[in-house]
Amino acid sequence: MRKTKITLMACALVFAIVNSALALDFVTIGSGGVGGTYYPLGGSMAEILNNAKIDVKATSRATSASRENCRLLARDAVQIGMVMGSTLWQAYTGTEAFEKDGKLDLYILMNMYAAPQHIVTTGRTGIKTFEDLRGKRVSVGAPGGGDQVLTNLILAAAGWDPEKDIKREQLTQPEGATALVDGNIDAVFWNFAAPGSAVLEVAAVRDVVLIPIPEDVVKKVCEANPFLFSYTIDKNVYNQAEDCLTVADGNFLVVNGKMKEDLSYRLVKTIVENREAFKKVTTQAEHFNPKEASVGIIRFASGAVKYFKEQGFDTLK
Structure with a gap:
């Protein structure tokens, strides 16, 4: 009788443990490489989700960031991925780097933060x-880098030829900062996201001036590249006299x-x-925050649409 009672108790315990595990949603977060913002943010995100008592067991996975995360999401190898807007647009439309992949079935959970030009x-x-x-004499960014890609889109929208209308330099961010100071x-x-360390480095020894992009150029470049959006850098970020209109990629x-x-x-x-x-x-x-997090470039996940609507914001594209 005693053995039967112990056996029943053990079975009940196992049943409870199994049920508890089945009730959890297991989520892997595809972040980025060690040294970038995505990597520590992914670890922090997993920790907060695990401690939130929302029946989620989360882990963070180091990846090579945006492109890999899109492909991992498509295979359901990760359930959340951190992705730059330009890469997300290519994956969603099956173009450029994702031409062989085809259109991937992706949705935005939230807009984390912008990377203004x-x-x-x-x-x-x-x-x-x-x-x-x-x-x-203008540095358009390092060859093949994100800085230069976006710079070329802006110059094209303005009708400028970077080889004729400016004296083009192709410098990395550290090289550009040193050259500007000198x-x-x-x-x-x-x-990059504001405030950017490269700007602050220059501002430590020189009077920094931010140049706004004309409204018509902003409109043209955003219409031609739907993953970009109009963005204003607040004057207080870099102690400027006025706000600065520009365009931004998203994260x-x-x-x-x-x-x-x-x-x-x-x-x-x-x-x-x-x-x-x-x-x-x-x-x-x-x-x-709901106002900024609800701004996207493609469709949002249905649960995100529901949450942002409760907060008084429609998901925007």
Whole structure:
């Protein structure tokens, strides 16, 4: 009788453990490489989801970032991926780097933060407007890098030829910062989240001036490249006299079409409502708010649509 009772208790315990495990949703987050923002953010995200008591067991996986994350999502090898907007657009439309993959079944969970294009000069150059850049020594970014890709799109929208209308240099961000400080170039095009360390480095020894992009150029480049959007760098970010109009690429949390509405709802709600905790990892977490997080370039997961609507925001493209 005693053995039977112990056996029944053991079976009940095993049954409870199995049921508890079955009730959990297992989520792997595809982040990025060690040293980038994505990697520590992925680890922090997993920790917060695990401690939120929302029946989610999360782990973070180091990857080579955007392109790999899109392909891992498509295979359901990860359930959340951190992806730049330009890469997401290619994966969603099955173009350029994803031409052989075809269109991937991807959805936005939330917009994490923007990476605006910075056009930076110093007070001693006398450059104040976009048109003033014509004929000047300008770094468009390193060959093949994201800075240069976006720079070329902007110049094309303005009708400029980078080989004729400016004295083109192709410098990395550290090289560009040094050259700008030393006066060896007049301006640089950089793409990163604001505030950018390269701008702050220059500002430590020179009067930094941000050059706005004309409204018509912003409109043209965004219409031609739907993954880009209009963005204003607040004047207080770099202690400027006025706000600066530019364009931005985005950084998104992305899921695939297999994710259930209830799970995507719990995930986005937990991440957005714990943004203060994420600020310990990156200052960009201040953008983890419903107004900014609901701005996208493709469709949103149904649970995200539901959550943002509850907060008073329609998901925007």
